[in-house]
Amino acid sequence: MRTRSGQRASVAALVAALALGVAGCVPPEEPEATPPPGDGGNAVEQLSQLTVASAGSMKGYSRDRFPHWRDTGKNCDVRDSILQRDGKDVKLSGCNVVGGRWESVYDGRSATDPSDVDIDHTVPLANAWRSGANEWDNAKRGDFANDTTRPQLIAVSASSNRAKGDQDPSQWKPANRSYWCQYAKDWVTVKHHWRLTVTTAEKAGLTDMLEGC
Template sequence: MRTRSGARGTVAVALAAVLALGVGGCEVSLDEPEAPPSSAGNVGEQLAELTVAKAGSMRGYSRERFPHWRDTGTNCDVRDSVLKRDGEDIRLSGCNVVAGHWESVYDGRTFTDPSDVDVDHMVPLANAWRSGANEWDDAKRGDFANDLTRPQLIAVSATSNRAKGDQDPSQWKPANRSYWCKYAESWVTVKHHWRLTVTSAEKAALSDMLEGCTWANKP
């Protein structure tokens, strides 16, 4: 009579044989890597998926329609969070950023005084208004204006931020050309997530900026 331990041994041998041969006699490898993730989310495909439309009206726009900066702690807000994230050697008073070291990727300038640094909205609020945000309620516009998840907020020099204004990449690009790939990628990522439109000139400029970026995987 077959013992219980002998039965278990037989099952184990059979299982090993199945794993070695695979279902239907096909070889399988337990060490075979998983298939790479789909590239459906790459920036080139995201750019292709953006809706092209004429810029909308500025009627009814004001920055107050995009409530910011939200509180992120006692006497601390989203601006402090960005300054802390994007800087080095940060000094705090409570949770307020009072000193540090920042390099503006738009123009390569460096700063140690946070008052000389602006937190830029990658896709400016007025541009968002003209490309679909005018149809949102103020709560959603607030989510957009305080978005710390997407690359929508970045600490840069005040002069570069003000030179940019509400212009899109067909009208303004960072003086630092080495940042163009990242700038275009970030712009596309934000517009794609928030389902904002682009003008034909804006889309062409983004495509040109991504042209030399081998990682962009343009379709």
């Protein structure tokens, strides 16, 4: 039977062992809390961090100042990569996409011919130019135009892409209202990463869309 002094000694020894990490590994840090999917919380925070400024001039703008599409293999490019990523039952000739099925999240239209599908820049190149990209060099603009890491490139119907043009969310929104939340989050993610500015009207449009998340 242990004496009280023996028990105290045992407790002290255990405490010392734990302090030195002898009794086991250091507990992992708690993961950072993230907003539940679809709530738009992180996007709201990122939007608040964007600089609000008037749209810049289009002087000097050309799509050629944003070199795309970059090669991603023999006789194929970023466009093929996005078509393959976003399509179903995709058919290839080498690495070129020659068939498949695509549903445009902007308007719900379906296509089976890749020539009927456009690869949209979530933040249009001209909009990026007016919000800071005019100060970049062509190499950085090329990185932006071919960004497959952020939600900057998406396969959509040609008609919706051309209706959108270079308009921001205060001027154009997808016909598919159920996609507004995701569209706003993607727009903010891209602008936040590339440190592009937003206009007052653009920020208001994004805020309105994020409230529906």
